[in-house]
Amino acid sequence: MTGKEKPAWARGSLQTKTNNHINSLLPSEKPEWAFKAALEASFGLLDFMPEGDGEFHRFHVPEEKSGTRNGWYVLYLDSLPSGAFGSWKTGQAATWCSRKPTDPIEAERVRQRIEQAKVKRQLEQQQRHQYAAEKARQIWQRALPANPSHTYLVAKQVPAYGLRQCGNTLLVPLIHNGQLVNLQFIQPDGCKRFLSGGQVKGCYSPLGQIQAHKPMYLCEGRITGHALHQHTQCPVACAMNAGNLLPAGQHLKAKYPDLELVIAGDDDRLTEGNPGRTKALEAANQLGCSAVFPAWPAGAPVSLTDFNDLSRWMAGGAV
Incomplete structure (x- = not known):
């Protein structure tokens, strides 16, 4: 890693509305609230609290068409709260961590979580693509010139x-x-x-x-x-x-x-x-x-x- 390159826990391509890096947690702040703030900095005000169960979740992005769920996130709430989120619509993604890892073991844990989130996102995307492709073929076959x-x-x-x-x-x-x-x-x-x-x-x-x-x-x-x-x-x-x-x-x-x-x-x-x-x-x-x-x-x-x-x-x- 070069001197200018950000470590894995600090990388992210999703731009926030304030262009501030997503990586902060006040001593009195609960991690789920900090993670929600990071989501809202990118997507706008949300009407739900993120679940810290390590599972893949989809949500409606404010100002997008009603009924769509193009936003996604995964959040872990343990000794090192961290997660990732992004948009199906834009293809962009970002990672979040409540603090900088203190040792190589924590850094590796965050790296693995980022990789797991990437794999989950890819699998979910493949499933969405396959379902849409089948639906497209059905609609096309029924349609007239x-x-x-x-x-x-x-x-x-x-x-x-x-x-x-x-x-x-x-x-x-x-x-x-x-x-x-x-x-x-x-x-x-x-x-x-x-x-x-x-x-x-x-x-x-x-x-x-x-x-x-x-x-x-x-x-x-x-x-x-x-x-x-x-x-x-x-x-x-x-x-x-x-x-x-x-x-x-x-x-x-x-x-x-x-x-x-x-x-x-x-x-x-x-x-x-x-x-x-x-x-x-x-x-x-x-x-x-x-x-x-x-x-x-x-x-x-x-x-x-x-x-x-x-x-x-x-x-x-x-x-």
Whole structure:
């Protein structure tokens, strides 16, 4: 361990709202209250007291959709109170300890607990992914081909190619290792969500067939993918969000080593840090491929962000 590296008990990737490190316990403070304070620093006010039984627990994160339980924690209350917590939604996790271990035996105990929490989290995640994948297949099999006159498709000026529909809800398939593992649901008003517990990281929604002589474009949303596919006649993989461009690209490059991949990024000019462009460039750099962005003509509104926006604006449609 280097002089600057934090020991295992002090590591954590989940940022608190105050950006303070989670590792403090006042002499008069009960450890479960201190652990709850650490949870609330990351997630907001909670209406329960954490159980210190060493078991894996899930909970509802304030401000997230009602009925969801994307938060998780495990807490040990003994001579060295410690635990871990995180979010299924973001994939982030952090560890907590009431005090610094006083000897190698205590340090090893904390290390083992961190590893046990990691294993439990991975097993729970696998179970959630498997359940969601089976549910996705059942929903997909019952669904009908999407109606080309669906309100959202008409508004975005894209075809219903490769989509299905249940009632007024569009279904977008997400693939991993050639298997359907998740669905994105799109309402007529554009509201989107994924199947609860479904895998997103490393997944993509495909358009067209991979061909040896054509590049594959990797973009964010399915609607953006349709615009790219229509104008280039090249296969497209839709990663669903900017943060998944790199994982999806890594999966594609591993599966198709000779594939010429091109990142087609969003250009979020009105968003601080321009996450669409930033993440696209980061992914392209790590994947060793090129990145392209919409070339905005003079007079194009700065509110436009992606290739579908560009296509509709150039065609004279409302955006």
